Amino acid sequence: MLRVVVMVSGGGTNLQAIIDRVADGTITNTELVGVISNNYDVFALERAKKAGIDNQVVSPKDYATREEFNEALLEKVNAYKPDLIVLAGFLVVIPEKMIDMYENKIINIHPSLIPSFCGTGYYGLKVHEAALARGVKVSGATVHYVDKGTDTGPIILQKAVEVKEGDTPKILQQRIMEEAEWKLLPAAINMIANNQ
Numbered sequence: 727m728l729r730v731v732v733m734v735s736g737g738g739t740n741l742q743a744i745i746d747r748v749a750d751g752t753i754t755n756t757e758l759v760g761v762i763s764n765n766y767d768v769f770a771l772e773r774a775k776k777a778g779i780d781n782q783v784v785s786p787k788d789y790a791t792r793e794e795f796n797e798a799l800l801e802k803v804n805a806y807k808p809d810l811i812v813l814a815g816f817l818v819v820i821p822e823k824m825i826d827m828y829e830n831k832i833i834n835i836h837p838s839l840i841p842s843f844c845g846t847g848y849y850g851l852k853v854h855e856a857a858l859a860r861g862v863k864v865s866g867a868t869v870h871y872v873d874k875g876t877d878t879g880p881i882i883l884q885k886a887v888e889v890k891e892g893d894t895p896k897i898l899q900q901r902i903m904e905e906a907e908w909k910l911l912p913a914a915i916n917m918i919a920n921n922q
């Protein structure tokens with residue numbers, strides 16, 4: 727069984743997609759051993775609780791320095807002994823030490839077709855705002871391995887999603903989640919769990 731830790735910062739719809747696909751058997755050989763959030767009071771934590779998954783908050787606000795936060799984060803992650811760490815809307819820069827320790831064992835979902843609209847400053851709705859401002863006709867989502875750059879690691883899966891006339895960032899975000907993110911991330915986990 728692949729031991730998976732999911733890291734979240736917000737609503738957790740990608741976490742929910744993973745929970746649902748494990749529950750209905752679409753993702754096999756996988757155990758969701760923990761959910762870690764950097765924010766208190768986010769709905770992702772409710773989703774973890776409802777699914778009976780161990781969950782914790784590691785907030786930078788509780789530590790005097792970034793180094794202390796990074797150490798605490800790594801400690802919590804290590805305690806789960808994960809085979810795979812899934813960044814599902816986790817909007818924190820992953821400490822270098824964690825990337826070294828979990829080489830090719832951390833994956834991320836990004837809401838664009840990398841290498842477009844990615845890197846520092848591109849996260850959440852900002853990605854869709856930038857894509858619409860540029861006038862793109864196609865966007866999508868990407869699942870990739872995490873390396874020391876921002877959104878630069880090897881790509882595992884991508885799916886294109888049509889941009890429609892009159893789209894707002896929120897409407898586009900929702901369509902990309904429904905048509906791409908909620909499918910790609912579970913599919914990537916299942917591939918890794920089954921050595922594909």
Ligand code: GAR
Binds near residue numbers: 734738837853907
């Ligand atoms: C998702 O759209 C995810 O792709 C994005 O944050 C959202 C989290 O939603 N991640 C990034 O922008 C990472 N650069 P969720 O909490 O409902 O899963």
